[in-house]
Amino acid sequence: MQKASLTILGCGSAMPTRKNFPSSQLLEIRDKQFLIDCGEGAQIRMGQLGVKVNRLGHIFISHLHGDHCFGLIGLISTFGMLNRTAELHIHAQPDLEKLLRPQLLYFCTDLSFSVIFHSINPRKNELIYEDRSIQVFSIPLKHRVPCCGFLFEEKPRDRHIIREMIDFYHIPTWRIPKIKQGEDFETEEGEIIPNTLLTRPSELPKRFAYCSDTAYSEKIIPIIEGVDCLYHEATFMEDELVRSKNTEHSTARQAGLIARKAHVKKLIIGHYSARYNNQLELLNEAKAEFENTVLGEDLTVYEI
Amino acid sequence: MQKASLTILGCGSAMPTRKNFPSSQLLEIRDKQFLIDCGEGAQIRMGQLGVKVNRLGHIFISHLHGDHCFGLIGLISTFGMLNRTAELHIHAQPDLEKLLRPQLLYFCTDLSFSVIFHSINPRKNELIYEDRSIQVFSIPLKHRVPCCGFLFEEKPRDRHIIREMIDFYHIPTWRIPKIKQGEDFETEEGEIIPNTLLTRPSELPKRFAYCSDTAYSEKIIPIIEGVDCLYHEATFMEDELVRSKNTEHSTARQAGLIARKAHVKKLIIGHYSARYNNQLELLNEAKAEFENTVLGEDLTVYEI
Numbered sequence: 001m002q003k004a005s006l007t008i009l010g011c012g013s014a015m016p017t018r019k020n021f022p023s024s025q026l027l028e029i030r031d032k033q034f035l036i037d038c039g040e041g042a043q044i045r046m047g048q049l050g051v052k053v054n055r056l057g058h059i060f061i062s063h064l065h066g067d068h069c070f071g072l073i074g075l076i077s078t079f080g081m082l083n084r085t086a087e088l089h090i091h092a093q094p095d096l097e098k099l100l101r102p103q104l105l106y107f108c109t110d111l112s113f114s115v116i117f118h119s120i121n122p123r124k125n126e127l128i129y130e131d132r133s134i135q136v137f138s139i140p141l142k143h144r145v146p147c148c149g150f151l152f153e154e155k156p157r158d159r160h161i162i163r164e165m166i167d168f169y170h171i172p173t174w175r176i177p178k179i180k181q182g183e184d185f186e187t188e189e190g191e192i193i194p195n196t197l198l199t200r201p202s203e204l205p206k207r208f209a210y211c212s213d214t215a216y217s218e219k220i221i222p223i224i225e226g227v228d229c230l231y232h233e234a235t236f237m238e239d240e241l242v243r244s245k246n247t248e249h250s251t252a253r254q255a256g257l258i259a260r261k262a263h264v265k266k267l268i269i270g271h272y273s274a275r276y277n278n279q280l281e282l283l284n285e286a287k288a289e290f291e292n293t294v295l296g297e298d299l300t301v302y303e304i
Numbered sequence: 305m306q307k308a309s310l311t312i313l314g315c316g317s318a319m320p321t322r323k324n325f326p327s328s329q330l331l332e333i334r335d336k337q338f339l340i341d342c343g344e345g346a347q348i349r350m351g352q353l354g355v356k357v358n359r360l361g362h363i364f365i366s367h368l369h370g371d372h373c374f375g376l377i378g379l380i381s382t383f384g385m386l387n388r389t390a391e392l393h394i395h396a397q398p399d400l401e402k403l404l405r406p407q408l409l410y411f412c413t414d415l416s417f418s419v420i421f422h423s424i425n426p427r428k429n430e431l432i433y434e435d436r437s438i439q440v441f442s443i444p445l446k447h448r449v450p451c452c453g454f455l456f457e458e459k460p461r462d463r464h465i466i467r468e469m470i471d472f473y474h475i476p477t478w479r480i481p482k483i484k485q486g487e488d489f490e491t492e493e494g495e496i497i498p499n500t501l502l503t504r505p506s507e508l509p510k511r512f513a514y515c516s517d518t519a520y521s522e523k524i525i526p527i528i529e530g531v532d533c534l535y536h537e538a539t540f541m542e543d544e545l546v547r548s549k550n551t552e553h554s555t556a557r558q559a560g561l562i563a564r565k566a567h568v569k570k571l572i573i574g575h576y577s578a579r580y581n582n583q584l585e586l587l588n589e590a591k592a593e594f595e596n597t598v599l600g601e602d603l604t605v606y607e608i
Contacts, residue, residue, distance in 0.1 A: 014385055015382055015386075016348045016382075018351055018352050022378075041348050044325060044345050047322055064411070066377065070378045074326075074344040077374075078318075082319075099410055107369070107370045108370075
């Protein structure tokens, strides 16, 4: 079975620390790579990990705070030096293009590939990307500036055919694709063979949600209900509840609460304020609400 | 005696590697800090080193390639979050302001300090900054785009008075400052006491030159003649001589040659192409021309 994985390039917040670069993560799913946010140093982290991003075609930017997008220009510039030819698609609020285009024109002359911007409306929960195997939806978040998270959903995979049954009923090859998609089979004698006799179910489609930056908001719960993995920001602990409200960030406890209420399978926390040297305290606070919480760490790969 | 030091934050070239961030270094001299170039991640390196930059007022940018300036916006943004109040001066070619201002206006609203741009003409060797104890001169370099290096020169320090002689001649306190600056003393009887009897020479003014990026150019020799420390780019080895010419970079041998011909006291090489895993080979090539060569390394402090 194919695995989906999340590589955290940076899970610090506005100010980078010894441990944590600003926000950026690489989702690998169905043989594709998606970059989510691109804080300063994202390309440096990729280099440190030795990650090749040949299958990266789409970048999603949650909001236009510097710690989520300052790494774009360096990354694109490096792609240029590597003579990338594939189009690069950036999904973000339209202001990003206005800010980035002049830099691209100045610093990345003669780019060997096109950079294509796609406008996101962060206030809507809607389909913003789709290919043969993946769908991405925006998740409206509650932050000081317009901001949205992203829900990545695999499309259902084909069912697995049971070879012996296919042989038994002498089913011709040209019928197989439809049968994989769930169709029953009618024999020459007019007998209907139900699909469940011919196939086994495929793996359940994976779902991953990225929610950063955001204040505690129960409005996201129906959207992220039951995801396999939720990355939710946990900038502060409850000791900084007032500050978290003023800056529209979440506490670790709130991240855990959202995970529990949305019945997610796994929670990864991140976007830690630089003030916390011991991030295990953040983990413990989240775990008190939701046991299956994992501490997000830079340069680490998580299975979805 | 006060020491001058150079902290290399990044001495990689266009593409960052596991070892090397793009160009950036911090010069500490006469109780002040100067940042020279500011590639992506410069602020991250400062964080990793735990360097406080409270005494940083002036940043010098050699040229407008991304690997020398993409870190500025993140650094300024962080200064804003730290509620810096002191003015920040950026010395660079005027295009930088055009590129950076829109970003500052968008990402750094309500900055608690002013960012002041000073225009450099990279084709001239001229004084571009001066304070009570330091002068900085531009050094025209030879690169694909207009580019200049920087020569930092301490102004002569006051001579040290010889206390016993001052007492012997009953020299009044108000005369001391001038005597420290080299004036002779005339007694009431009209006798001239030469300054050399009253004072000892101070330490020689330190001189540091930063030359990156540049092709081999003997035109810089008269400007950097005899400096205490020269940082000179050594992007390639002689095996890539053709490439070095085409891209207007230097080889390690050429860096050594310039150091020898300019009679500098110490050479630090850097700006290595990502292709060299074993940078000791670059060091050896430079050393064959100039023995007192040091390998520039990220996160390392060098005495000037």
